[in-house]
Amino acid sequence: MTRLLRVLLAACLLALVPGCTSDAPDPLVVLGPWTGEEGVAFEAALQRLDDGTGRTYTYEGTRSLRETLVSQLEADTPPDVAVLNSIGELTEYARRDKLRPLAEETAERAYPPWAPTLLVDGRRRTYWVPLKVDLKSLVWSKEGTASDDPTWCVGLASQATSGWPGTDWVEDILLHQAGPDRYEEWATSRLSWRDPDVARAWTTWAELLAGRSGASVERSLTTSYEGTSGPAGPRGLLDSPGFTCTHEHQSAFIRYVYAGDDIRVEPSARFLDGRAEYRDAFEVAGDMAAVFSDDPAAQELVERLSSPAGRQRWRAEADPAVRPLFPNTTGLPSTDPANVTEQEIDILLNSRAETLCFDASDVMPPELRDAFHRAVLEFFRDPAKKHLASLLQQLETVRVQVDEESADTPSFRPPENICANPGG
Structure with missing residues (x-):
């Protein structure tokens, strides 16, 4: 090999000479909320996808999902695919023409209430x-603990x-007192936030948690929903030092901090003074x-991720x-429970549930959702009725303002059907 050829080869390897770079497409970027073991x-699973095109994938997992995505959109460097848990945020991105409608085959898997359709320009x-999905409306407790007079664990901190x-x-x-339609x-x-059902x-929440000391209230405001941390990671509120509680109201995802067989899970309805x-x-x-x-491969990636094979x-x-x-839906495999707890959750989600309603705060526009988060923190510290009336008025003001702003886009309508029968 001549000296000139060696120099040109080295330049190509360093991508310094135009035309020497590879024709392979860039990896598709997936932004998502999962970190740690979930990530x-x-x-x-992402790296094992075989689409026959030679495309590769880069996953970016973050707990600051909204902030990361907003920053990327402002810099005009969005991910190819993003995974979010907020219908309110997704609706805003669709309104601003940041999202691409899903291909027909993928859209058929967008079952309610997780993926309501949007009306855009008459279509x-x-x-x-x-x-993936999570079942809420659950209460966790230790085996052998009486359930007639629960002492509630509460951890409200989450970055x-x-x-x-x-x-x-x-x-x-509200769901169990006023019903799915009202919810x-x-x-x-x-x-209105001032509606008697909402108030x-x-x-009712304040009454269920009544009798807490000032020190207990402050501890709940500063303790993570995961509980305290030990050598092996989060311990869960039921196992955390300083918490003498017997029951926890939390979504199915919290099972990852309760790996033993001494924790039971049951529906929340009977604890909530509902109908x-x-x-x-x-x-x-x-x-x-x-x-x-706009890369067609991004549509193909979502199609594969949401397919039965991708899930398995x-x-x-x-x-x-x-x-x-x-959830069990037509054409998709049923869940094979990993343990007794997961089996119980699977039964509730796929056999017992008559109506499923998507998390209300995650349906709300981000401004209203964030105001809701702040309001519950204030109310938890001071549950006086006069204070509640003030908080609900503030939330109603935000709701009206957001509605007025959304009226500026008459060709767009946000989702209205966020409760559905499990069978679709």
Whole structure:
């Protein structure tokens, strides 16, 4: 080899000479909320996808998902695919023409209530599909603990989004007291925050948690929803030092901190002073994939991730405590429970539930959701009725302002149907 050829080859390897770079396309970027063991499992499943095109994938997992995505959109460097748990945020991105409607085959997997259609320029379209789901409306306790007079664990801290464990309480109570129709009106901003049904949900929460000392209140405001940390990671509120509580109101995802066999899970309805006819209504959440790129491979990626094969691959990569859950829908495989707790959750989600309603705060526009988070923190510290009236008035003011701003886009309509029968 001549000296000139060696120099040219070295230059090509360093990508210094035009025309020497590889023709291979850049990796598709997936932005998502999973870190730790969940992130490792999802990334492993992602890397094992075989689409026959030679495309590769880069996963970016972050707990600051909204801030990261907003920053990328402002810099005009969005991910190809992003996975979000907020229908309110996804709706805003669709309104601003940042999302691409899903391909027909993928849209068929966008079952309610996780992926309601949006009306855009006179056409109903699907803009996201759930990759995994979570069942809320659950209460956790230790085996052998009496359930007649529970002492509630409460941890409201969660980095920048502190307060959401409290909004989950208010939402679940309203669902079981006022029913799915009323819940849906409220979640989609068609019901005033000063409505008696809404106010009653807040006061019921205060009554259920009554008698807490000032020190207990402050500890709950500063303690993570995961509980305290030990050598092996989060211990869960039921196992955390300083907490003498017996029951915890939390979503199915919290099972990852309760790996033993001494924790039981049951529906929350009987604890919430609700009505018998709404006993089998459940609040749910989910992580939905949306396409931000015009690259056709991004659509193909979401199609594969949401397919039966993609789901099975993900479950195979994940440890039992963080295995994703899916509802049974036509053409999709049923969940193979990893343990007794997951089996119980699977039964509630896929056999017992008569109505599923998406997490109300995650349906709300981000400004209203954030105000809701702050309000429950303030109310938890001071649950006086006069203070509650002031907080509800503030939230109503935000709701009206957001509605007025959304009226500037008459060709766009946000989702209204966020409660659905589990069978679709």
